[in-house]
Amino acid sequence: MKAAIYKKYGSPEVIELVEREKPAPKSNEVLVRIKASSVTRADTMMRQGQPKFGRLFLGLLKPKNTSLGTGFSGVVESVGSEVTQFKIGDAVFGEKLFSNGCNAEYVCIADNLVLDIKPNTLSHAEAAPVCDGFLTSYNFLKDIADVKPGQHVLINGASGSLGSAAVQLAKVMGAKVTGVCSTKNVSFVKSIGADEVVDYKNEDCTNSQIKYDIIYDSVGTLSFKSCKNIVTQKGIFMTPVLSFGIVWHSIVNSKKVKFAATGMKKTEDLKRLFSDLVHFFRQGKLRTTIDKKYSLSDLIHAHHYLETGRKVGNIVIFNP
Numbered sequence: 001m002k003a004a005i006y007k008k009y010g011s012p013e014v015i016e017l018v019e020r021e022k023p024a025p026k027s028n029e030v031l032v033r034i035k036a037s038s039v040t041r042a043d044t045m046m047r048q049g050q051p052k053f054g055r056l057f058l059g060l061l062k063p064k065n066t067s068l069g070t071g072f073s074g075v076v077e078s079v080g081s082e083v084t085q086f087k088i089g090d091a092v093f094g095e096k097l098f099s100n101g102c103n104a105e106y107v108c109i110a111d112n113l114v115l116d117i118k119p120n121t122l123s124h125a126e127a128a129p130v131c132d133g134f135l136t137s138y139n140f141l142k143d144i145a146d147v148k149p150g151q152h153v154l155i156n157g158a159s160g161s162l163g164s165a166a167v168q169l170a171k172v173m174g175a176k177v178t179g180v181c182s183t184k185n186v187s188f189v190k191s192i193g194a195d196e197v198v199d200y201k202n203e204d205c206t207n208s209q210i211k212y213d214i215i216y217d218s219v220g221t222l223s224f225k226s227c228k229n230i231v232t233q234k235g236i237f238m239t240p241v242l243s244f245g246i247v248w249h250s251i252v253n254s255k256k257v258k259f260a261a262t263g264m265k266k267t268e269d270l271k272r273l274f275s276d277l278v279h280f281f282r283q284g285k286l287r288t289t290i291d292k293k294y295s296l297s298d299l300i301h302a303h304h305y306l307e308t309g310r311k312v313g314n315i316v317i318f319n320p
């Protein structure tokens, strides 16, 4: 089978497409023929070995795990002897977390990990990136902020993968949503449900008279300091983007400032959140936005586009 790998840290050109033996499922695993896989900002950071302290986990001089791609959607081709929840022919989707390997033609995954039957409301391309934007943002909105109906949520980066998921999820949770994006994405952010939109090219959301219960800076371009005056007394500022500032504030002001790495959560918590998402998708309450699709042999171009920081929603790798 074909699989994308990287043997050293660096620009997208370090990515190679290689022939590998098709994996065989262990007794508790399913073998999935991948129809679509995700390419995320986290993938580009792993490929670059950035931030440098991440190399303590990824490998000091070169990546320990050379595979790429965490999210996938596809069809079960075979199952291990102990697997009872899935059968050959099931359309499934999920994520491999840090073990990667989804930018490939096949992947094996244990049946008790983040894996479920794909709702019919989603194509494979729409299902593959769900564990990036939706799972991450749902962790923030549900487990960290516990958004309640009527609360006012400000979402910065509302046109990105995490942001576009957060706008929809906060609406599903009954919140009033203000999204922040640039002029060209205003109509998109309105179309996914934002009640109000701030165009950051013309207006600074941190100068507002409005006070928000929750500020979710999905792209890390704000700071807690700049948002102090627009968050309610009991409100919180949270971001999935790691920086020294956020680490400092989340230590000294832990009730108000929150950072989390969703992929580090316990599997049972991720499965609980994922299961809620599957339910929402089945009900047609959420939709995945796909900006561009690339073939596996075009993964280098996909990484280049990701690095522009301008994508709207998600980009996806498809296998014919």
Ligand SMILES: NC(=O)c1ccc[n+]([C@@H]2O[C@H](COP(=O)([O-])OP(=O)(O)OC[C@H]3O[C@@H](n4cnc5c(N)ncnc54)[C@H](OP(=O)(O)O)[C@@H]3O)[C@@H](O)[C@H]2O)c1
Binding pocket: 040, 041, 042, 045, 132, 133, 136, 156, 157, 158, 159, 160, 161, 162, 163, 180, 181, 182, 183, 184, 185, 200, 218, 219, 220, 221, 239, 240, 241, 260, 261, 262, 263, 306, 309, 310, 311, 312, 313
């Ligand atoms: N902690 C975790 O668990 C976790 C998990 C996944 C991802 N992440 C991190 O989350 C971050 C966001 O990922 P993503 O995939 O959602 O990003 P993304 O999709 O690549 O973000 C691109 C979007 O951000 C918008 N944007 C750029 N600058 C902006 C600004 N100053 N204000 C408002 N919007 C702006 C762009 O719109 P315009 O072109 O219109 O500006 C574009 O639509 C990344 O840093 C990623 O590493 C963290």
